[in-house]
Amino acid sequence: MRRLLALVLMVTCCAAGWRSAGAPYAFSFPRDHGSHPNYRLEWWYFTGHLLANDGHRYGFELTIFRVGIAPGAPTPRPEQSRWRDGEIFPAHFALSDDTDGRFSYAERLVRPALGDAGAARYGLDVHAGDWSIRGIDPIRLQARTRAQGVTLRLRSLKPAAVHGRNGISRKGSCASCASHYYSLTRLVGDGSVRVGAHRRVVRALVWMDHEFGSDELEPNVVGWDWFAFQLADGREVMLYHLRRRDGTFIPASSGSMVARDGSVRRLRAADFSIVPTGSWRSPHSRALYPSGWIVRVPLAALAVRVVPRLRDQELASRGVSYWEGDVCLEPLSTAASDRAAGDACTAGQGYVELTGYAGEVPR
Structure with missing residues (x-):
């Protein structure tokens, strides 16, 4: 339900032109793994537990947000500048080194101009710079900084779990205080973790959330x-x-x-x-x-x-x-x-x- 807090663009009511998440919604996959540009806010969120062959343990978070700036299609018209964007893509990446007791994180905000960020409307294909989440069987996840990186290949053991009732996840008593929200609750796979110059092969147990809407919490x-x-x-x-x-x-x-x-x-x-x-x-x-x-x-x-x-x-x-x-x-x-x-x-x-x-x- 989350990650809105990092987006200081939040408002208490739905801006004119954005679709409300207060109406029933019928999810259809793989379509709904993709972007929903008629809604103002959207995020793809992954957290997981990683175990290396030598017993070293890590936790990680990778979240890519899509924030609409103006309702309608995010792609500029031909006569507009390529730098004029209809949406932006903030992202967070955190790594918990549970064995060594260290935690670090990075954040970025990327504009989709010139292809630096974006999200496909059909299927799972979203990126903010070189942080990316692509595919569904498998899902290929990658995030890296100079200090650390995670690369994973994941497959889901269960179908998508839709939260709430009739596709509506309530966030308050007002009719529009809601989102459309589902999870892939048990993703498994393998990949690698890099900390500095040291790389470990890992097995992964991962949770994915995907949520979108336009309104916020009650006041x-x-x-x-x-x-x-x-x-x-x-x-x-x-x-x-x-x-x-x-x-x-x-x-x-x-x-x-x-x-x-x-x-x-x-x-x-x-x-x-x-x-x-x-x-x-x-x-x-x-x-x-x-x-x-x-x-x-x-x-x-x-x-x-x-x-x-x-x-x-x-x-x-x-x-x-x-x-x-x-x-x-x-x-x-x-x-x-x-x-x-x-x-x-x-x-x-x-x-x-x-x-x-x-x-x-x-x-």
Whole structure:
């Protein structure tokens, strides 16, 4: 549901000419893996867990956003300058070195002029400079900087999981406070990670989100806590709390449970609980984030302790700082001595995103 926070172009209502995501939407694949230029905001988001042959562990995030500047076709007319763009492509890339305890990230904003960025309207083909996500079987993902890089080939073990009802993922009580949102919840594959001059071959377990819309959250929402879990038993769970200024959550908070066969069950706010167990203060933004949680989803017979692999996974971006990091899932029955003994993650793995703690989501 996310990543809007980095885009300071957000507004509280739908600008004239942009399509609202408040109406029912029938997804069709592979078409809907592509761009939807009639909507103002869109993003393709990948997070994953990477394991090298020598046991070295990493987490990564790659998100490419598409932000519409003016409604209509993004391609300039022949009489217009090639530098006159109808959309821009911000992107974030983060790498968590879980074994060595290091976290780093990079961000960029690329204009599509001269082919430097773009997204196909049919199928998965999006890039921002040399950061790219292409294909569907396999998906070829690449992001690199001078300091680090990730290259992966991925295939999905399950069909797309559509969130919400009738293709609408609600983000508030207003009719247009919504998006169209689906996930590929269990992508597997292989590739490589480079840190400096050192390269490791890795196996990958990855989650993809693709979301698009034009309107934003309801006015009293300041941020969100979002969780995506890939359980060891082959299921997946996505949950989000939309947070008010007073710390309570709005009724539109919701989630999805994906069964082993790929079927999706919608979760309401009353169907789950997320209780922080600790906190962490960022040395970068001075924001105080929750750190560690107990999550219960009785409908899924799920009760886990959620432990960040690294406490400092904050992206102190040029937009708004937020925390986005890989986490380990442990059964609540796991003793503290067992948790300290090793990196078991016996219940599964996941990613958590926390926004609005270093300042309200921009509007």
